[in-house]
Amino acid sequence: MATPKIYLKNNVQVEPLISNWYAWHHIIPPILTGFNVVNRYIPIMESYINDPSIHETAVKDPAFRGGPFIDLDKKHVDEVAALLENTKKMAAPLFEFTDAVKELDKLLKKKATGHLMQPLYKEVPSAIRGYVELYYDRHHRPDFRFYEPLIYASPYYVEDFQTVKLSLINKDADRPFIFSTPRLSNLEAALELKLPFKSKEIDELFKMKREPQTFEYITELLNIDKNDEALFKDLFTTEEPKKYEKYTGDSMRIRYFGHACILIETKEHSIVLDPVLSYTYESDVSRFTYDDLPDEIDYVLITHGHHDHILMETMLQIRHKVKNIVVGKSIGGAIQDPSLNLLLRNLGFENIIELEELQTISAIDGIKITGIPFIGEHHDIHINSKLSYHVELDGYSLLAVADSCNQSPELYEHVHEIIGDVDVLFMGMECDGAPASWVYGPIFTTKQEREKDFSRRGRGSNYEEGIKMVNCFNVKEVYVYAMGEEPWVRHILDVEYTDESNPIVQSNMLIEDCRNRGIVAERLFAEKELFKQGVLLY
Numbered sequence: 123m124a125t126p127k128i129y130l131k132n133n134v135q136v137e138p139l140i141s142n143w144y145a146w147h148h149i150i151p152p153i154l155t156g157f158n159v160v161n162r163y164i165p166i167m168e169s170y171i172n173d174p175s176i177h178e179t180a181v182k183d184p185a186f187r188g189g190p191f192i193d194l195d196k197k198h199v200d201e202v203a204a205l206l207e208n209t210k211k212m213a214a215p216l217f218e219f220t221d222a223v224k225e226l227d228k229l230l231k232k233k234a235t236g237h238l239m240q241p242l243y244k245e246v247p248s249a250i251r252g253y254v255e256l257y258y259d260r261h262h263r264p265d266f267r268f269y270e271p272l273i274y275a276s277p278y279y280v281e282d283f284q285t286v287k288l289s290l291i292n293k294d295a296d297r298p299f300i301f302s303t304p305r306l307s308n309l310e311a312a313l314e315l316k317l318p319f320k321s322k323e324i325d326e327l328f329k330m331k332r333e334p335q336t337f338e339y340i341t342e343l344l345n346i347d348k349n350d351e352a353l354f355k356d357l358f359t360t361e362e363p364k365k366y367e368k369y370t371g372d373s374m375r376i377r378y379f380g381h382a383c384i385l386i387e388t389k390e391h392s393i394v395l396d397p398v399l400s401y402t403y404e405s406d407v408s409r410f411t412y413d414d415l416p417d418e419i420d421y422v423l424i425t426h427g428h429h430d431h432i433l434m435e436t437m438l439q440i441r442h443k444v445k446n447i448v449v450g451k452s453i454g455g456a457i458q459d460p461s462l463n464l465l466l467r468n469l470g471f472e473n474i475i476e477l478e479e480l481q482t483i484s485a486i487d488g489i490k491i492t493g494i495p496f497i498g499e500h501h502d503i504h505i506n507s508k509l510s511y512h513v514e515l516d517g518y519s520l521l522a523v524a525d526s527c528n529q530s531p532e533l534y535e536h537v538h539e540i541i542g543d544v545d546v547l548f549m550g551m552e553c554d555g556a557p558a559s560w561v562y563g564p565i566f567t568t569k570q571e572r573e574k575d576f577s578r579r580g581r582g583s584n585y586e587e588g589i590k591m592v593n594c595f596n597v598k599e600v601y602v603y604a605m606g607e608e609p610w611v612r613h614i615l616d617v618e619y620t621d622e623s624n625p626i627v628q629s630n631m632l633i634e635d636c637r638n639r640g641i642v643a644e645r646l647f648a649e650k651e652l653f654k655q656g657v658l659l660y
Contacts, residue, residue, distance in 0.1 A: 127334035128358040130327060132402035132413055135291040137305055138319055138434045140283045141209055144300035145319070146429040146614075148561065150469070151460035152279035153268050156216030159209065161564035166190050166302055167206040174199050188556075188616040193298040194306070201306050212283065219278050222247035223457070226254070226266060227567050234264030255455070267455030274468050281318035286438070288313045288357055292403050297613035300429065313353050315344060319434070320470030325442040331412065332363060364413050374515055374654030376546070378646050379410045381611050382431055382524055382604035384548065386513060391486045393421045395511060395522050396431040397440060400610040407609060409648045415440065420486055422447045425524035426496060426508035427462055428561070428580075430606065430614050434469070441471055448483070448491065451476040452507040457565050459505045477509060480540060490514045494537060498527025499550075501558035501578040512541050518654050521595065522548040524604055525580070528587035534594045544595040546652070549588055550604035551629040551645075552617070555581030584624075585631040592636060599642040601650070602629045608648055 138145040140155070149158045170177050174196035180186040181193045192202065210217075225247045233242055239256040246254060253273060254266045273279060287305060289312035298305075307314065317323060323343050330340065337355060340346075346354050369375040369387040377385040382396040394415070402411040422444050424432050449462035463474045475483065477493040485491050496508035510523040521544045528534060558578040559570060570578075582604070583591065592600050605625060606617035619626050629645050636643035644650075 125336045125338065126360060127336055128330070128360055129332070129334050129363055130330040131290065131357055131359050132331060132363055132411070133291050134357050135289050135401060136435050136439055137287040137289075138438060139285045139287055139305055139314075141212060142205055142304045142306065144305065144613075145284070145434050146300055147427045147432055147434075147460070147465070148429070148564075150319075150434070151270075151465050152219075152273045152276065153270060153455075153457050154460055154565065156213070156220040156278070157457070157564040159213050159216050160220045162190075162301070163304070164206065164209065166192060167202050167209070167304070170194070171199055171203050171206065184616075184618050188299055188301070188560075190302050193303040194309075198306060201308070202304065205304055205306070212280075215277050215280070218249045222249035224567070226250065230256070230264040230266065234258070236262050239264075267453075268457070270455045270461055270464055274464060279468070281320070284318045286315040286317060286319070286324060288315065288354075290357065291401050294405055294407065294609035294612075299616050300614055311353060311356075313346075313350055313357070317344070319438060320468065322470065324438060325470075328439045329442050330358075332366075332417065334362075366414065366416060368416065371653070374518065376520070376652040376654070377410055377414065378601070378603065378650035379414070380608040380648050381606060382425070382522075382548075382550065384522060384603075385410075385415070386520070387416065388487065388489070388515065391420045391489065392416045392418070393423060393485075393489070393491070393513065394419050394440075395423045396425055396524065396604075397422060397436045398430060398433045398611060398614075399436050399439075400608070405609075407648050409608075409610075412439065415443065417443065418445060419443045420445050421491065423491065423509075423511045423522075424449045424462060425510060425522070426450065426500075427460070427505075428499075428525075430604075430611060431524065432462065433614065437466075437471075438469075444471070446473045446475055447471055448475045448477050448493075448509075448511075450493065450496070450507040450509040451478060453504065456504070458503050458562060459507055462507050479509065480537075488515055492541060494521065494523070494541070495533060496524065496526050497533055498529050499525040499555070499580050499582060501562060501580050503558065503562060512544070514541075515654070519544050520546045520548070521597075523550065523591070524548075525550040525552065525582040527553075527581055528583045528591045531587075531590045531594065534591055538594050543597070545598050545654075547592065547595060547597040547600045548603050549591060549600060550582035551584070551588055551602045551632065552605055552625050553581045553584040553587075553628050554624050555579035585628040585635075588628075588632045589635055592632070592641070597641065599652075600632070600636055601643075602633065602645040605629075605645065605647075 148154050170192040177191040180191040256266050375387045381398050383398045384395045386393040400411045452461040453459045479495045482492040492512040494510035496510050513520045557575045606615035633643040
């Protein structure tokens with residue numbers, strides 16, 4: 123009798139971890155790992171161990187859930203203390219790295235006075251000597267950059283810290299916020315794969331969502347311990363999954379998957395922007411999920427490196443489907459702007475395209491993809507690895523600007539002269555945003571004054587800024603998106619709105635203004651489907 127073949131269940135939750143912390147864009151790149159471990163995670167754990175009741179109280183208040191508070195009750199103090207001690211042991215090279223960066227900052231401030239830099243190279247701390255280039259900017263201020271590919275090949279990039287946690291999720295659960303709560307191993311029925319993220323074995327597992335294999339095959343491939351086989355077996359089913367409904371029309375179908383994730387399909391090809399996907403389970407909130415992705419994705423377009431736009435939880439699960447990934451080109455070696463290209467290549471992705479601003483690739487069968495300048499939302503920090511995208515087919519065009527804030531309308535006037543009018547605009551209007559320290563605080567050399575920190579918010583356009591973009595491109599349809607309202611992104615954004623919340627008020631104003639002028643306008647939530655001609659399906 124033939125051994126039965128099984129499928130990976132479509133509600134298997136995947137959490138990529140680094141030393142029990144959720145792996146996001148600012149902890150994986152080795153030029154950033156140490157800063158977040160030393161300046162974010164260790165202080166949070168020490169605070170929790172010192173007084174867990176403060177954390178327990180804070181996470182019950184929606185205003186503090188996204189703050190530096192561990193979402194665990196006080197009975198887990200011993201486990202967090204053990205994690206802290208283990209982290210300090212494992213992260214010894216990361217302490218060395220971050221200390222060396224601090225010392226180099228001091229060295230340049232003291233001795234780089236405008237004279238020749240060469241004598242200073244021998245004084246660069248030994249931990250990073252040979253990994254950096256010293257330079258002056260055009261204001262004669264000293265700085266340095268890393269040779270980032272070398273850092274990936276150094277002891278500071280430790281793949282042994284990487285694991286993939288698998289468990290079942292059956293509802294829109296309140297998963298702990300990723301910046302502040304470690305994933306302890308004994309809190310749920312979960313299995314941890316001790317494999318680096320680049321492992322091709324991971325691809326074989328996720329292929330099983332549609333391509334069945336035997337249980338023996340996958341347990342042997344992933345080297346599952348005998349004691350874990352029963353738990354592992356629960357992640358599979360003999361039930362055949364829902365078949366993907368391929369688009370067979372002669373134009374373009376656009377599907378909104380929630381937050382900033384958009385799938386653009388023609389009869390033959392597909393493009394996905396900022397993939398962040400829900401798992402499949404019963405819910406009152408209708409949505410597209412992994413089940414609604416095509417078997418192959420020709421292009422994934424990443425707008426920028428924030429954790430809600432390049433989510434490794436999703437990216438690892440679709441890696442085997444993706445032919446090409448388009449990203450913005452980083453500065454090169456800057457701590458605040460790690461290379462998305464290098465990150466993805468070191469995570470096992472192939473065919474990464476670094477697109478320049480206003481560079482066009484004639485992608486497939488007449489589809490053109492152009493990188494559009496992305497302004498704002500990055501706290502006035504010098505970051506290059508960000509692009510909006512203009513997608514055009516047969517004279518029909520879509521512009522997805524993600525969280526771009528139209529703080530310089532003249533920019534888009536210049537862009538309009540090049541790309542012309544736009545049929546459909548997808549625009550983020552989360553116009554409150556978080557202060558600069560929320561994401562970038564661990565890399566700052568000095569603590570920013572609160573007033574200045576809170577003035578530099580990572581926000582999208584408000585009504586006044588957004589309507590200028592609508593007018594500039596003479597759009598026929600505008601969809602407000604990337605608002606973070608979907609329940610399946612709570613663990614990465616933790617946003618809760620009321621009717622009085624500023625982003626809701628501002629986006630309502632824009633929608634009303636557009637509708638009064640005959641422009642189709644809507645704030646998207648969870649799910650939407652469009653034809654290229656603009657005919658709303660539902």
